[in-house]
Amino acid sequence: MSSMLPPPATQALSYILPSEPLLLMGAGPVPIPHAVARANGVVINHLGETMDKVIAGVKAMARYAFQTESEKVLGVGGPSSGAMEMAMASFVWPGRRVLCLKSGTFSGRLGEMARGLGGEVTTLEPPVATPITAKMVEEALSRDRYDVVTIAQGETSCGLLNVELPEICAVAQKHGALMVVDAVCTLTTMPMQMDEWGIDAAVTGGQKGLSSIPGVSLIAFSERAFEVLEQRPSSRPHWCFDAKRAWAFWGSQQYHYTAPVPGVLALYEALRLICEETLPRRFERHRVSSLALQAGIEAMGLRLFVPAPQRLNSVVAIEVPEGVDGAKVRRHMSEVYNVEISGAFGLNIVRVGQMGEQCRSHNLFKVLYAMGMAFRREGAKLDVAAGLAALEEALGEAGRTVG
Ligand SMILES: Cc1ncc(COP(=O)(O)O)c(C=O)c1O
Known part of the structure; x- marks a missing residue:
């Protein structure tokens, strides 16, 4: 006992957290509704009748979100x-x-994971902020045989939307990948119509x-894909992330590992709110909100990184003007305006999120004002008032959709 280490000095969390929580307007995590926060504070047994009902609800509502039967x-x-x-x-060995x-x-990252699993990976990488086309994929799949094709519908790191995703999926299906x-x-x-x-x-x-909340995710497999993973010829390298084992819990309520119950309850509430809003209305809210924000950003005098046709609405990438330090802009926004946005991985851009609760008009005005003022302080020549006016006008009547 004499050699036991002493406990470190401690500090209540309230001393570490800011007294007023920062408004999360970056590329995620995003603000959560009260119902989700409340659910995240509840622990119940991860096995048993109550959890069975929760799981059944999560699956049914997630099917709607993914648009899959x-x-x-x-x-x-x-x-x-x-x-x-x-x-x-599941698919790579x-x-x-x-x-x-x-x-x-x-x-x-999907390619890196495939390589780690022993897959033979070919990477098709157009210049940054250029979408992948079905033609490129058709050429690649006609040249060589592939078992699996991977893509991100929206590439958060640069704000790009792969607009030809439906056509790319059709090409992959045609070639049996x-x-x-x-x-x-x-x-x-x-x-996204799975x-x-x-x-x-x-x-x-x-x-x-x-x-x-972060840390609890969802995955949906087509029935044909699930057959592939159930019959894979080689051993299964993962335990927690093995879909067949996980299906014991998600398919027949048997123990796999102790599920992150509060996170699953939070997910339940988040999905319930989505089902109540309905997907068409939610898509429209995101579209209106993001386009209005983009109009405000441009009217202020900043440039958007990705051209409009392939611009992702859910994460808007903004070029940092010459001579301005984007990190200082972000720091000033947090310290003075209590608003947080994201930097980027090696690109000279900042990114504003437009996902879920971020798409509310009060959040749009706050982030646009804070960003404009912070950029101006760092030397960018911007007309912040013009940006706010453009945001107001773009929201217009549709502002009611955004809430
Ligand atoms: C498109 C995309 N894929 C994957 C991830 C990884 O998510 P996580 O950090 O939850 O693992 C992110 C995170 O920003 C993302 O934006």
Whole structure:
């Protein structure tokens, strides 16, 4: 006992957290509704009748979010990357050929995972902020045979939307490849028709479009894809992220690991709110909100990084003007205006999120004002008032949709 280490000095969390929580207007996590926060404070047994009802509800509502009739919808105790890992570990083993359609950090991560699993990975990577086209994929799949094709519907790292996703899925299906889609920042913010487009595995996280908490994610498999993973010839390298094992819990309420119960309850409430809003209304809210914000940003004098036709609405990337330090802008926004936005991975941009609860008019005015003033302080020549006026005008009547 004499050699026991002493406890460290401690501090209540309230001394660490800011007295007024920062408004999260970055690329995720995003603010969560009260119902989600309340659910996240509840612990119940992860096995038993009450949890069975919760799981059944999560699956039914997630099927609506993914637009699939497949039974094989599962929650994942882990970040979106965990759900991505589950998708890749399901279909990739030594010798499997994977075509990674890379638009940035996250879509590239699917390729890294495939490589780690022993897959033979070919990466198709157009210049930054350029979408992948069905023609490029058709050429690649006509040249060589692939078992799996991976893509991100929205590439958060640069604000790009892969507009030809439905056509790309059709090409993959024609060539007999399984299609894995990262819908982490897009699900429920814009259309994604899993069954209609022929997607075999789609993943999303809680902390983005769903407006739930980070660390609990969702994955949906097509029935045909689930057969592939159930019959895979080689051993299964993952335990937690093994879909077949996880299906014991999500399919028949048997123990896999102790589920992150509060996170699953939070997800339930987030999905319930989505079902109550309905997808068409939610898509419209995101569209109106993001376009109004984009109009405000441009009217202020800043440039958007991605051209309009392939611009992602859920994460808006903004060029940092010459001579301005984007990190200082973000710091000033947090310190003075209590608003947080994101930097980027190696690109000279800042990113504003438009996912879930971020798409509310009071949040738009706050982030646009804070950003304009902070950029101006760092030397950018901006007309902040013109930006706010453009935002107001763009919201106009449609502002009621945004709430
Ligand atoms: C498109 C996309 N995919 C994957 C991820 C990884 O999510 P997580 O950090 O929850 O693992 C992110 C996170 O920003 C993302 O935006």
